[in-house]
Amino acid sequence: MLNPHSPHLMSLKRKLRMGMIGGGRGAFIGSVHRMAAALDGRIELVAGCFSADPKKSRLSGADLFLDPDRVYGSYEEMAEAESARPAGERLDFVSIVTRNNTHFDVAKTFLKAGFNIICDKPLCFTLKEAVQLRKTIRETGKVFALTHNYTGYPMVKEARHWARSGALGKILKVVVEYPQGYAITALGNKGEGGISNWRMDPSVAGPSNCMADIGTHAHNLLRYITGLEIEELCADLSTFIPGRPLDDDGNVLLRLNGGTKGILYASQVSNGDENNLNIRVYGTKCSLEWYQENPNDLIIKEVNQPRKVCRRGNSYLSKPAQDNTRTPFAHPEGFIEAFANVYLAAAEAIADEVAGKKPPKGGYDFPTVDDGIAGMVFIETVVKSSKAKAKWTPFKLPK
Numbered sequence: 001m002l003n004p005h006s007p008h009l010m011s012l013k014r015k016l017r018m019g020m021i022g023g024g025r026g027a028f029i030g031s032v033h034r035m036a037a038a039l040d041g042r043i044e045l046v047a048g049c050f051s052a053d054p055k056k057s058r059l060s061g062a063d064l065f066l067d068p069d070r071v072y073g074s075y076e077e078m079a080e081a082e083s084a085r086p087a088g089e090r091l092d093f094v095s096i097v098t099r100n101n102t103h104f105d106v107a108k109t110f111l112k113a114g115f116n117i118i119c120d121k122p123l124c125f126t127l128k129e130a131v132q133l134r135k136t137i138r139e140t141g142k143v144f145a146l147t148h149n150y151t152g153y154p155m156v157k158e159a160r161h162w163a164r165s166g167a168l169g170k171i172l173k174v175v176v177e178y179p180q181g182y183a184i185t186a187l188g189n190k191g192e193g194g195i196s197n198w199r200m201d202p203s204v205a206g207p208s209n210c211m212a213d214i215g216t217h218a219h220n221l222l223r224y225i226t227g228l229e230i231e232e233l234c235a236d237l238s239t240f241i242p243g244r245p246l247d248d249d250g251n252v253l254l255r256l257n258g259g260t261k262g263i264l265y266a267s268q269v270s271n272g273d274e275n276n277l278n279i280r281v282y283g284t285k286c287s288l289e290w291y292q293e294n295p296n297d298l299i300i301k302e303v304n305q306p307r308k309v310c311r312r313g314n315s316y317l318s319k320p321a322q323d324n325t326r327t328p329f330a331h332p333e334g335f336i337e338a339f340a341n342v343y344l345a346a347a348e349a350i351a352d353e354v355a356g357k358k359p360p361k362g363g364y365d366f367p368t369v370d371d372g373i374a375g376m377v378f379i380e381t382v383v384k385s386s387k388a389k390a391k392w393t394p395f396k397l398p399k
Contacts, residue, residue, distance in 0.1 A: 012351040015040045015044040021075050022098035024050030024060035030097045030290040036339035049078045075106050101204050104129040111136050115142040116350045123372025124204050128378045134369045143353050145346035148220040148367040152341030154321045155298040160225045161318035168283025174262040176213040176222045176279040179270035186241045200244050207383045209246035215266035216375040228256040229376045230395040235385035240269045344367050371391050
């Protein structure tokens with residue numbers, strides 16, 4: 001009765017063939033992508049270049065029981081070899097789970113070779129790259145999905161329904177937070193200590209660490225739920241861990257369109273917090289709040305009324321929330337399932353592209369290159385604002 005599995009995807013009559021770039025031995029996010037892709041039985045991993053080290057790539061492919069002939073030493077070699085395969089063997093899409101500074105080159109190479117793309121966030125290393133990548137996507141007509149995975153939670157989709165249907169009334173204020181505390185341990189270890197963090201290397205991560213890594217998730221969640229865009233922001237980034245060149249904490253004031261005000265806070269030195277992404281949206285009729293660490297509940301609040309808790313898996317929820325639910329109520333769903341919902345929605349679009357079908361009238365519900373560009377604008381504007389003397393900085397999305 002739940003998650004009725006799109007008829008568009010079923011019409012292809014086979015699993016989608018997936019390749020992966022990155023995500024080899026020791027990589028956390030690569031295994032998450034593979035689990036999410038496999039969860040619904042619609043996608044099969046058949047090829048990959050799992051590391052820039054050819055030996056490590058081969059070993060990782062063996063770990064995954066892949067045909068050695070389809071495990072490659074470089075992504076360029078993989079793009080050339082896979083594009084030459086017959087239609088019945090050819091990849092349908094490529095999942096990119098590499099570091100930030102490689103996303104653009106890898107994605108552009110595979111798009112031009114004729115492949116659809118699912119890419120980890122942030123979209124690119126710079127906004128300039130992101131705009132160029134969008135141009136390539138438009139020219140090739142290929143599907144491009146970005147894994148802002150928190151949009152996949154059923155109760156995030158329910159929150160979106162409440163906010164965008166007008167049920168909250170006029171939205172006055174949004175508070176969104178993503179505090180983590182893992183980096184605080186480095187304070188007693190002479191800088192980095194035992195923590196290895198490539199996101200602190202500007203040549204790999206770009207101009208920001210904390211805001212690029214988790215602040216973009218908070219920004220994306222705000223946009224996805226409310227539909228509001230930033231007009232101006234005032235940012236204060238900090239680096240509390242000695243010896244680090246990039247931020248590990250940040251606070252941002254937001255002026256959103258329609259007169260809505262907002263606060264966004266992201267931190268990796270919030271002692272004791274784990275992955276406490278949460279959002280509160282305050283409207284004139286009522287308000288809502290959602291917590292990623294307790295994702296199956298959506299709290300609705302109203303003046304002089306008891307709080308109402310909407311629970312995942314119930315028939316009173318909106319259709320998007322129900323369609324993205326896999327198990328009946330009281331059976332918890334979490335991080336992998338939300339990630340899988342992004343893959344499932346992207347897989348529907350990819351199956352339609354492969355079959356030569358037009359997209360449905362309502363489109364598809366997954367983060368796109370435009371969401372990625374908004375994230376890149378967010379990163380660069382926050383960094384610019386934090387360095388400026390006049391703190392309020394315009395937020396401009398490129399057309």
